[in-house]
Amino acid sequence: EKEIFVASKTYCPYCHAALNTLFQKLNVPKSKVLVLQLNEMKDGVDIQAALYQLNGQRTVPNIYINGKHIGGNDDLQELRETGELEELLEPILAN
Ligand code: GSH
Numbered sequence: 001e002k003e004i005f006v007a008s009k010t011y012c013p014y015c016h017a018a019l020n021t022l023f024q025k026l027n028v029p030k031s032k033v034l035v036l037q038l039n040e041m042k043d044g045v046d047i048q049a050a051l052y053q054l055n056g057q058r059t060v061p062n063i064y065i066n067g068k069h070i071g072g073n074d075d076l077q078e079l080r081e082t083g084e085l086e087e088l089l090e091p092i093l094a095n
Helices: 013-025 044-055 073-082 084-094
Strands: 004-008 033-037 062-065 068-071
Touching: 004 013, 004 044, 013 033, 013 073, 033 044, 044 062, 062 073, 062 084, 068 073, 073 084
Parallel strands: 004 033
Antiparallel strands: 004 062, 062 068
């Protein structure tokens, strides 16, 4: 079951940083994260437009954790610094 969603682009350094934080630094299993590489998808532009309608964010990475919109990489890193990210990830890493 995927509890984290990351709309990404393969060439986006902020996406690389966000995915590196999740997978390398925080050891989130790949099985818990749905990563869509929008630039490789036929409907990627439409998905990005739909995300903008949902959360007002135009850029990637566009991150959700347990259905909660987190924002981009800068938002993710800020949550990490305050310790809130570890809290959000706790139930995901526990099972
Ligand atoms: N402050 C944002 C973050 O930390 O996530 C920066 C994200 C950003 O600028 N992403 C670029 C983007 O989405 C790609 S590297 N550009 C518009 C687009 O690709 O449609």
